[in-house]
Amino acid sequence: MSGAPAAPRRLISSGSPFEREAGYSRAVVQGDWCFVAGTTGYDYAAMTMPEHVDAQAENALGTIAKALGEAGFSPADIVRVTYIITDPAFAPAVFAVTGRWFGEIRPAATMLVAGLIRPEMKVDIEATAFRG
Numbered sequence: 001m002s003g004a005p006a007a008p009r010r011l012i013s014s015g016s017p018f019e020r021e022a023g024y025s026r027a028v029v030q031g032d033w034c035f036v037a038g039t040t041g042y043d044y045a046a047m048t049m050p051e052h053v054d055a056q057a058e059n060a061l062g063t064i065a066k067a068l069g070e071a072g073f074s075p076a077d078i079v080r081v082t083y084i085i086t087d088p089a090f091a092p093a094v095f096a097v098t099g100r101w102f103g104e105i106r107p108a109a110t111m112l113v114a115g116l117i118r119p120e121m122k123v124d125i126e127a128t129a130f131r132g
Helices: 017-022 053-071 088-102
Strands: 009-012 027-030 033-040 078-085 108-113 123-130
Touching (some): 078 088, 088 108
Parallel strands (some): 078 108
Antiparallel strands (some): 033 123
């Protein structure tokens, strides 16, 4: 079959040394899609992890928005989001943050309760964006 060549894959990095160590990218752009890796609430400016889950969710979404911007997308392009929280009691605080970010966008979403790789991590968010 012939057709247009596939769009090249573009990798977006947040600059975290863990990306190379673990073998992943903050985001991958493939054609009209941008896939953003699970993102915790780490504050890269202060190099700290906030204690409260709402601050972690805000930081994670800020990191996601930055990666999307570097990729030529915006949060308004997000069509799918997955939230992982470590305690079901965190859901209302996370919903307050995600409601502000996604109230008008309203992507398809899933929330899971599971452990994360470090005890100070309370939320992990991944997103998929599409523009076409």
